[in-house]
Amino acid sequence: MTARPASARQMWPLYAAGFTTAFGAHGIAANLGGHAAGAVTSLLVLGGLLALYDGAEVLLKPLFGTLADRVGARPVLLGGLTAFAAASALYAVADSPGWLWAARLGQGAAASAFSPSASALVARLNPAAKHGRAFGSYGFYKSIGYTLGPLLGGVLVWAGGLRLLFVVLAVLGGAVAVWAAVAVPVVPPLPKARQTVLDLARRLADPAFLAPTSALAAATAALSVGVGFLPVSGRAAGLGTIATGAAVSVLAACAAVVQPRAGRALDDGRLTTRGGLAMGLLVTAGGLACAMLPGLAGILVGAALIGVGTGLITPLGFAALAASTPAERLGQTMGAAELGRELGDAGGPLLVAVVASFATLTYGFGVLAALIGIGAVVAFVRRRAMSAVPEPGTEK
Numbered sequence: 001m002t003a004r005p006a007s008a009r010q011m012w013p014l015y016a017a018g019f020t021t022a023f024g025a026h027g028i029a030a031n032l033g034g035h036a037a038g039a040v041t042s043l044l045v046l047g048g049l050l051a052l053y054d055g056a057e058v059l060l061k062p063l064f065g066t067l068a069d070r071v072g073a074r075p076v077l078l079g080g081l082t083a084f085a086a087a088s089a090l091y092a093v094a095d096s097p098g099w100l101w102a103a104r105l106g107q108g109a110a111a112s113a114f115s116p117s118a119s120a121l122v123a124r125l126n127p128a129a130k131h132g133r134a135f136g137s138y139g140f141y142k143s144i145g146y147t148l149g150p151l152l153g154g155v156l157v158w159a160g161g162l163r164l165l166f167v168v169l170a171v172l173g174g175a176v177a178v179w180a181a182v183a184v185p186v187v188p189p190l191p192k193a194r195q196t197v198l199d200l201a202r203r204l205a206d207p208a209f210l211a212p213t214s215a216l217a218a219a220t221a222a223l224s225v226g227v228g229f230l231p232v233s234g235r236a237a238g239l240g241t242i243a244t245g246a247a248v249s250v251l252a253a254c255a256a257v258v259q260p261r262a263g264r265a266l267d268d269g270r271l272t273t274r275g276g277l278a279m280g281l282l283v284t285a286g287g288l289a290c291a292m293l294p295g296l297a298g299i300l301v302g303a304a305l306i307g308v309g310t311g312l313i314t315p316l317g318f319a320a321l322a323a324s325t326p327a328e329r330l331g332q333t334m335g336a337a338e339l340g341r342e343l344g345d346a347g348g349p350l351l352v353a354v355v356a357s358f359a360t361l362t363y364g365f366g367v368l369a370a371l372i373g374i375g376a377v378v379a380f381v382r383r384r385a386m387s388a389v390p391e392p393g394t395e396k
Contacts, residue, residue, distance in 0.1 A: 005125075005126045005127060005130040005133075005134070006125035006126055006134075006185075009183050010125060010183055010184055010185060011122070011125070011134070011137070012179075012183065013176060013179045013180035013183050013184050014077075014118045014121055014122055014125075014138065014180070014184065015137060015138055015140075015141040016141070016176045016179065016180075017077065017081060017114050017115070017118040017176055017180065018115070018118055018138050018139075018141050018142035018145065019141045019142060019144060019145040020081070020084065020114075020145065020169075020172055020173060020176055021084075021111040021114065021115045021142070021145070022142045022143070022144075022145025022146045022149060023145035023146075023148060023149045023152075023153075023169075023172070024084065024088075024107055024111065024145075024149075024169050024172075024173075025053055025054075025111070025146075025149065026145070026146050026149030026150055026153070027148075027149035027150065027152065027153030027156075027165060027169070028053075028104070028107075028149075028153065028162075028165060028166075028169075029053070029149075031150070031153050031154055031157045031162065031165065049100070049101065049104055052101065052104045052105045052108055053104055053105075053107060053108035053111070054108065054342055054345065054346060055108065056105055056108030056109045056111075056112055057108055057111060057112045057115075057338070057339075057342050058339060058342045058343065058346075059112075060108075060109055060112035060113070061112045061115065061116050061335040061336075061338045061339050061342070062332065062335040062336050062339055063112075063335070064076055064080070064112050064113040064116060064117065064331075064335060065116040065117075065120070065331040065332045065333070065334050065335020065336065065338070066331060066332045066335065067113075067331070068116065068117045068120055068330075068331030068332075068335075069120075069189060069328060069329055069330065069331040069332050070189060071189060072186070072187060072188055072189045073117040073118075073120040073121045073124065073187060073330075073331055074117075074121065074180075074184055074185075074186055074187055076113050076114070076117040076331075077113075077114045077117040077118055077121065077180055077184070078114075078177055078180055078181055079113060079114075080110045080111065080112070080113030080114030080115075080117060081110070081114050081173050081174075081176050081177035081180065082173070082174070082177045083106065083109070083110035083113065084106075084107055084110035084111060084114065084169070084173035085169075085170045085171075085172075085173030085174035085177060086106070086110075086170075087102075087103050087104075087105075087106025087107045087109075087110055088103065088107060088166045088167075088169040088170035088173060089166070089167075089170040090102060090103045090106065091103035091104075091162075091163065091166045092163050092166040092167045092170055095163050100162075103166065107169075110173075115338060116331060116334040116335040116338050117331065118138070119135075119138070119318060119334040119337075119338070120330040120331040120334050121184065121187060122134050122135060122138050122318075122322075123135075123318075123322035123327075123330050123334075124187050124327060124330060125185070125187065128322070128323055129267060130267055131263075131266075131267070131318075131319040131322050131323065132262070132263035132264060132265070132266030132267040132315055132316070132319050133260070133263045133264055133267050134263070135259075135263055135314070135315040135318040135319050135322075136259045136260040136261070136262055136263020136264065136266075136315040137259075137260055137263070138315075138318075139259040139260075139263075139311075139314045139315050139318075140256050140257075140259045140260050143252060143255050143256035143259065143311075144256055146252060147249070147252040147253070147256065153165050156168055189328070206324075207382070208320075208324035209321065209324065209325075209333065209336070209337075211274075211277070211320075211379065211382070212273070212277060212316070212317040212318075212320040212321050212337070213317070213321070213336070213337045213340040214340070214375065215277045215280065215281060215313050215316075215317050215375070215379070216313060216314065216317040216318070216337060216340055216341050216344070217340040217341055217343055217344030217347075218281060218284065218313070218344060218371075218372045218375055219280065219281075219284060219309065219310040219313040219314060219317070219344070220310075220341045220342075220344035220345045220348070221344035221345065221347055221348025221349075221351075221368065221372075222284045222287070222288060222306050222309065222310060222348060222368065222372060223251070223255065223306065223310045223345075224344070224345050224346075224348050224349050225288070225348045225349055225352050225364075225365070225368060226248070226251045226287070226288075226291070226302070226303055226306045226307075227248055227251065227252075228349050229291075229349070229352055229356075229361060229364070229365070230247045230248060230251070230291060230299055230302065230303055231247065231248060232361060233291065233299055233361060234247060234296070234299055236361070237294055237295055237296070237299070239296060239299075246300070247299045247300055247302075247303040248303065250300055250303045250304050250307065251303035251304070251306055251307040252307065253307065254303075254304050254306075254307025254308050254311060255306075255307040255308075255310050255311040255314075256311070257311065258307070258308050258311025258312060259311045259314055259315050260315075262276060262311060262312045262315050262316060263315040263316075263319070266315070266316055266319055271316070273316045273317075273319060273320040273323070274379065274382070276312055276313075276316040277312075277313055277316050277317060277320070277379055278376055278379035278380045279312060279376075280309045280310070280311075280312030280313035280316065281309065281313065281372055281373070281375050281376035281379055282309075282373070282376040282380075283305050283308050283309035283312065284305070284306055284309030284310060284313070284372055285309075285369045285370075285372040285373035285375075285376055286305050286309075286369075287301075287302045287303070287304070287305030287306035287307075287308075287309055288302065288306065288365050288366075288368050288369035288372065289302075289365070289366070289369045289373075290302035290305060291303075291306075291365045292362045292365045292366055292369070302365075317337075318334075318337070321333055321334070321337055348368060351364070351367065351368060351371075352364035352365065352367070352368055355367045
């Protein structure tokens with residue numbers, strides 16, 4: 001980590017990398033089912049294509065995070081962006097069902113490289129006192145990618161088919177790679193002591209890692225559930241596609257707007273990571289509880305609160321991880337934390353779906369709200385128990 005914050009010129013390519021992985025993930029996922037008739041022949045095939053991207057991230061993010069610590073985060077970032085462009089171009093040129101599977105797997109593997117590397121560089125290029133702002137801005141542009149992915153991706157597919165979307169992603173990945181090569185400074189790997197598997201296990205089991213990572217996983221689970229199931233609740237209540245689409249937009253907009261503000265509040269000392277994470281979990285649980293209420297009001301209020309809660313948790317969680325991690329292990333920590341988020345991304349919707357299959361969707365929201373609410377209570381209790389202990393990175 002540096003003594004002074006990086007310039008905007010150096011940070012913008014990292015924000016663009018965050019946008020790229022989010023836009024690529026959601027832009028294609030939202031359009032595979034309706035616009036890849038030759039490749040998607042059943043729901044099982046669709047599920048497999050969707051799982052390829054996330055599955056690659058779950059398996060590879062910790063490995064690429066460790067590699068970033070070993071050789072430097074910048075080479076892994078550039079390699080990942082270049083590979084993402086190449087994987088996208090693969091289907092744009094070949095345009096066959098088999099190559100769609102290969103392209104989607106390649107995109108997921110590439111994102112596994114440049115996503116944790118970008119997070120590590122956000123931390124390395126900024127002093128601890130500016131981590132809140134840096135991660136808040138990074139999260140903002142990533143949220144914009146999640147928001148615009150389905151919408152802009154749908155427009156591109158409507159205009160030129162699925163191949164056009166892959167062409168745009170290939171150009172985007174290549175352009176961001178060139179931009180990063182020009183603007184992002186070389187950040188050499190730091191010397192580090194030899195680490196055994198037992199040392200790694202101890203560090204990942206430490207509350208300084210587990211608490212923010214668990215909060216990030218809970219936030220991602222709630223976000224995925226909101227995006228996936230709030231429209232289902234709206235349709236069940238007789239609402240049209242415009243109203244249900246507005247609910248998802250409210251969720252994404254709230255998350256995007258809150259993240260930079262939460263980061264600034266952390267840096268200015270108006271918010272602590274422990275208190276902010278606990279409050280974010282409580283607000284998120286409240287949003288899921290509101291989603292249990294029937295009608296448009298419950299859906300919109302639930303979407304807004306889920307967005308606000310996840311917007312609080314995301315920059316504070318990453319800032320807490322960066323503050324408690326040795327600089328020479330940032331890539332490994334960010335990769336492991338991203339793995340936690342991916343598990344939340346998959347586990348939240350799965351939990352709600354299982355509960356809904358035995359009861360109703362209302363109970364699914366309720367179970368997830370209860371679990372996240374318990375997490376908020378634990379965080380509040382832990383905050384009070386550790387109130388006399390200064391937080392990592394806050395010592396002057």
